[in-house]
Amino acid sequence: AKLQRTPFEDRAKLCKNAVGVALFSLMARKKTNLCVAADVVEAKALLDLADAVGPQICVLKTHCDIVRDWTDETGTQLRFLADKHDFLIFEDRKFADIGNTVVQQCSGGVHRIASWAHFTNAHALPGDGIVDGLRTAAGVENHGLLLLAQMSSAGNLLNKEYTSACVEMAKRHTDFVFGFISQERVIEGSEGDAFVYMTPGVKLSQEGDGLGQQYNTPTAVIADRNSDIIIVGRGIYKSDNPAATAAIYRKQAWDALA
Ligand code: 5BU
Secondary structure, eight states, X not given: OOOOOOOHHHHHHHOOSHHHHHHHXXXXXXXXOEEEEOOXXXXXHHHHHHHHHGGGOSEEEEOXXXXXXXXXXXXXXXXXXXXXXXXXXXEEEEEOSOHHHHHHHHHSTTTOGGGTOSEEEEOSTTXXXXXXXXXXXXXXXXXXEEEEOOOOSTTOSOOHHHHHHHHHXXXXXXXXXXXXXXXXXXXXXXXXXXXXXXXXXXXXXXXXXXXXXXXXXXXXXXXXXXXXXXXXXXXXXTSSOHHHHHHHHHHHHHHTTO
């Protein structure tokens, strides 16, 4: 039997973090659960891609440290496009250090992530101090954090026990942590409805990349694994027409909710 899903607009009311509330609300309003992983290496290509796929997405995921000519203006322009097209910016930084260090890594350096990203993510490995550090770096208002509960890559070390520990950590920080990067929904029931689940490793054709990436289809991720948002990189930005391809992924992922 098909599981009963709580509508995103109702989940917005359960979430205790402002960015999580904004994300659930925008998904309900815009009717999209597609995140594009914009893994291109030049600022202009990143902004062009964001402008092209912007109408289709709820979230643009960045890796700012692969962009060879990143400047403060790149972040400013991304924020402009996020307002123009109504999407949120997620810097997939995967912080993994002690609290004091991640404060600097998130707010400072060349990238000043906290100044333009709506939210970022972290490994739970160092303990609760990483969450406290990132909360400090971000300021309390209008920022949020996802924890990496599961990964898509072959042979990863994030086993069931580790995933459970991530879930417990998230529950201790619901003011700031509003969800997970995971391969499936990792908290069942109404308690789990307060968190968002974003899943990478999604492609319509499922052969891997020779470097350990493992792919599932949008339908498998949303309908079978009960995740909320698909994250698609090469399946979209390497296609001949990223805007049109994004529309195809968007429709499949949204239809899989029904
Ligand atoms: P792809 O081109 O669709 O394979 O890109 C996937 C993106 O998601 C890429 O930016 C990765 O860094 C990111 N990713 C992932 O693939 N798997 C994971 O478990 C996590 C992030 Br966490």
